[in-house]
Amino acid sequence: MHRASLRSALPFLLLILAGAAAAQNTIPQRVDSLLRLMTLEEKIGQLNQYTDNGVATGPVTPDNEKERQVMQGKVGSILNVLGMERTRAWQAIAMRSRLRIPLLFGQDVVHGYKTTFPIPLAESCSWDLEAIERAARVAAVEASAGGVHWTFAPMVDIGRDPRWGRVMEGAGEDTYLGSLIAAARVRGFQGRGLGSTDAVMACVKHYAAYGAAVGGRDYNSVDMSERMLWETYLPPFKAAIDAGAGTVMTSFNDLNGVPATGNAYLLRDILKGRWNFGGFVVSDWGSVGEMINHGSVKDAADAARSALLAGTDMDMESRCYTGTLARLVADGAVPAAAVDDAVRRVLTKKFELGLFDDPFRFCDPAREERALNDPAHADAARDMARKSIVLLKNDRGILPLAKGLKTVAFIGPLVKEVKQNKGFWDVELPGVDSNFIVTQWEGVSAAVSRSTTLLYAKGCDIDGTDRSGFAEAVRIAKKADVVILSIGERRDMSGEAKSRSDLSLPGVQEELAMELLKTGTPVVVLINAGRPLVFNGLAEKASAILYTWWLGSEAGNAVADVLFGDYNPSAKLTMTFPRSVGQIPVYYDHYNTGRPATGDGDRFYRSAYTDLSIHPRYEFGYGLGYSPFTYGGLQLSARTMTAGGSIRATLTVTNAGRYAGEEVVQLYLRDLVGSVVRPVKELRGFRKVRLAPGETKSVTFTIDRESLSFYDRTARRVVEPGEFELMIGASSRDIRLKERFELVP
Numbered sequence: 100m101h102r103a104s105l106r107s108a109l110p111f112l113l114l115i116l117a118g119a120a121a122a123q124n125t126i127p128q129r130v131d132s133l134l135r136l137m138t139l140e141e142k143i144g145q146l147n148q149y150t151d152n153g154v155a156t157g158p159v160t161p162d163n164e165k166e167r168q169v170m171q172g173k174v175g176s177i178l179n180v181l182g183m184e185r186t187r188a189w190q191a192i193a194m195r196s197r198l199r200i201p202l203l204f205g206q207d208v209v210h211g212y213k214t215t216f217p218i219p220l221a222e223s224c225s226w227d228l229e230a231i232e233r234a235a236r237v238a239a240v241e242a243s244a245g246g247v248h249w250t251f252a253p254m255v256d257i258g259r260d261p262r263w264g265r266v267m268e269g270a271g272e273d274t275y276l277g278s279l280i281a282a283a284r285v286r287g288f289q290g291r292g293l294g295s296t297d298a299v300m301a302c303v304k305h306y307a308a309y310g311a312a313v314g315g316r317d318y319n320s321v322d323m324s325e326r327m328l329w330e331t332y333l334p335p336f337k338a339a340i341d342a343g344a345g346t347v348m349t350s351f352n353d354l355n356g357v358p359a360t361g362n363a364y365l366l367r368d369i370l371k372g373r374w375n376f377g378g379f380v381v382s383d384w385g386s387v388g389e390m391i392n393h394g395s396v397k398d399a400a401d402a403a404r405s406a407l408l409a410g411t412d413m414d415m416e417s418r419c420y421t422g423t424l425a426r427l428v429a430d431g432a433v434p435a436a437a438v439d440d441a442v443r444r445v446l447t448k449k450f451e452l453g454l455f456d457d458p459f460r461f462c463d464p465a466r467e468e469r470a471l472n473d474p475a476h477a478d479a480a481r482d483m484a485r486k487s488i489v490l491l492k493n494d495r496g497i498l499p500l501a502k503g504l505k506t507v508a509f510i511g512p513l514v515k516e517v518k519q520n521k522g523f524w525d526v527e528l529p530g531v532d533s534n535f536i537v538t539q540w541e542g543v544s545a546a547v548s549r550s551t552t553l554l555y556a557k558g559c560d561i562d563g564t565d566r567s568g569f570a571e572a573v574r575i576a577k578k579a580d581v582v583i584l585s586i587g588e589r590r591d592m593s594g595e596a597k598s599r600s601d602l603s604l605p606g607v608q609e610e611l612a613m614e615l616l617k618t619g620t621p622v623v624v625l626i627n628a629g630r631p632l633v634f635n636g637l638a639e640k641a642s643a644i645l646y647t648w649w650l651g652s653e654a655g656n657a658v659a660d661v662l663f664g665d666y667n668p669s670a671k672l673t674m675t676f677p678r679s680v681g682q683i684p685v686y687y688d689h690y691n692t693g694r695p696a697t698g699d700g701d702r703f704y705r706s707a708y709t710d711l712s713i714h715p716r717y718e719f720g721y722g723l724g725y726s727p728f729t730y731g732g733l734q735l736s737a738r739t740m741t742a743g744g745s746i747r748a749t750l751t752v753t754n755a756g757r758y759a760g761e762e763v764v765q766l767y768l769r770d771l772v773g774s775v776v777r778p779v780k781e782l783r784g785f786r787k788v789r790l791a792p793g794e795t796k797s798v799t800f801t802i803d804r805e806s807l808s809f810y811d812r813t814a815r816r817v818v819e820p821g822e823f824e825l826m827i828g829a830s831s832r833d834i835r836l837k838e839r840f841e842l843v844p
């Protein structure tokens with residue numbers, strides 16, 4: 100049809116559309132009616148996503164290329180549109196297109212929108228599913244009020260290699276905990292469901308196995324057994340989808356030689372087939388076109404054909420679909436039905452979000468104003484932040500510090516930092532003060548008594564070799580009752596494309612710490628980072644270590660809450676901390692091997708290093724509090740169970756200390772003999788129990804078929820009769836109670 104005649108047909112078409120909508124009110128029917136009105140070009144447009152150049156600069160006008168394409172119905176979605184005003188402006192342009200199909204606005208709301216929450220890896224250390232869900236909820240309320248419909252989160256990649264900078268975005272190394280957290284985040288983002296104006300559609304990413312990039316180098320290849328894929332890497336995706344995640348993002352890597360974006364096995368067979376996923380799949384940024392670099396396709400057309408047929412519905416920024424699909428359909432290389440299926444999936448989500456009823460329903464200035472200034476959001480961020488801080492060491496109970504100390508020296512390059520606390524994926528909103536953060540200095544200043552003298556020295560930079568600040572730092576350390584030393588990574592040292600081969604503290608920070616330790620003043624270290632770092636010297640010599648990750652807007656208050664005992668730390672590591680890079684990958688649920696080492700004195704022809712402990716520095720599930728907890732009285736309801744039945748394990752936990760607090764009680768199982776070897780232990784349950792000083796509580800776990808099942812050689816989920824060991828621990832290594840039971844046929 101000619102352009103002019105198209106324009107004159109518009110009112111007529113809209114009439115049909117409105118009529119269709121009124122007469123047929125189910126979403127599939129509305130989608131079909133619309134699909135019948137669309138040209139092939141318009142359909143392909145729905146599968147095309149552009150960025151708003153990453154920054155919100157200048158007004159949106161129909162003069163430039165992207166805007167023109169939106170008016171022509173050639174764009175289905177835009178990412179990185181920041182602020183409600185700008186989403187409104189873009190949507191207004193989409194409303195000038197022939198069929199007035201609304202745009203979908205996507206954004207990486209990974210750990211908060213205006214209110215920045217701790218990085219996801221930090222949050223996972225809380226083992227607090229409710230708090231994690233609440234954090235995602237707050238992010239969704241703010242983002243949706245800012246016009247965002249869709250967040251590229253949760254990231255559920257299993258992280259077992261801290262060289263990979265993206266471990267900061269996930270929930271650590273464990274598939275069981277990671278699956279529960281994935282579902283909690285989806286629930287938080289999507290709230291009461293797509294269509295409510297305070298929900299954002301979730302996008303579970305990066306599908307799949309991205310976390311296992313060889314050598315921890317970002318975007319690198321993944322070569323993995325089917326069994327490992329099913330058992331460890333896929334479950335969090337399945338959990339997110341079962342929780343209702345509307346979309347999935349493909350990953351950059353190739354998996355066993357086939358790029359994930361063109362991987363029909365992952366997308367068609369597993370995701371849309373076996374799991375019956377009804378939402379849509381978006382590529383990662385440029386990953387359709389990058390299949391040319393992978394060497395699996397020869398050009399953009401070949402890439403588009405491969406990706407679409409494999410099941411990637413929307414092309415993020417590689418422009419392969421928009422440039423080539425029409426010809427591929429005309430040539431019969433891509434069936435029109437495959438395009439229709441992808442478009443149907445995208446339009447369905449737009450209908451579910453209510454955008455056809457009101458394309459501007461997420462553009463309400465009053466709601467934006469309210470949501471971005473709700474004081475409850477800061478409270479949630481503070482709660483989440485203090486629950487994310489892991490106490491790694493506390494010699495002679497130096498922590499918590501008394502608020503009435505005479506002199507405290509607060510030293511280090513991160514004490515007064517604003518931006519670094521925000522972590523890699525913070526959202527820079529136009530018109531919002533990016534200094535909207537409580538620094539550690541502010542938090543601690545507000546917590547200490549009026550009679551306390553708080554001294555400050557920077558000591559050194561995060562990076563670099565400048566030691567000129569050491570002398571001043573040492574001088575104030577000598578005058579103080581205690582040194583609090585805040586060191587770590589810059590926020591851009593962990594994140595996408597931030598792989599590191601050396602995981603020690605950057606620059607001369609550890610050297611500064613050693614100088615301060617020589618003064619004899621006790622040194623409490625705060626380590627701010629996006630990944631597990633290696634810091635053996637400090638681990639041995641510092642008086643206390645708090646791993647604070649990057650804590651977000653309320654960093655300073657949360658740190659002060661923990662330092663001075665207003666909050667008793669309860670977090671436990673969700674990633675193993677290695678002793679050296681040479682120990683990586685290192686994770687708790689490894690196999691036993693034929694020659695296991697029983698300890699560090701047992702290395703002779705054993706599966707061990709000759710020059711390094713077999714134990715990591717800190718194990719999965721490890722974390723201290725200010726009160727010791729004792730465990731006792733483990734009882735099983737039976738010694739045998741059938742696959743259709745269950746067993747209950749009951750025990751007691753007692754707070755044997757002086758501080759009220761929470762303990763994460765962990766249940767591990769080991770299947771002693773299997774047709775394929777089973778890990779030495781696997782997390783299969785946990786409870787976060789709150790106990791007053793002296794209080795005892797009973798904790799019960801139920802073990803059922805699901806707890807005992809695993810993927811066999813052919814990736815089928817099975818249970819096999821035999822003996823199991825049940826372990827109750829305060830960490831994956833600190834096992835306090837054990838029992839055995841048998842699964843009988």
Ligand code: NOJ
Pocket residue numbers: 178207251304383384595
């Ligand atoms: C690339 C990242 O891998 C992905 O996680 C993110 O959502 C997109 N860029 C969009 O920013």
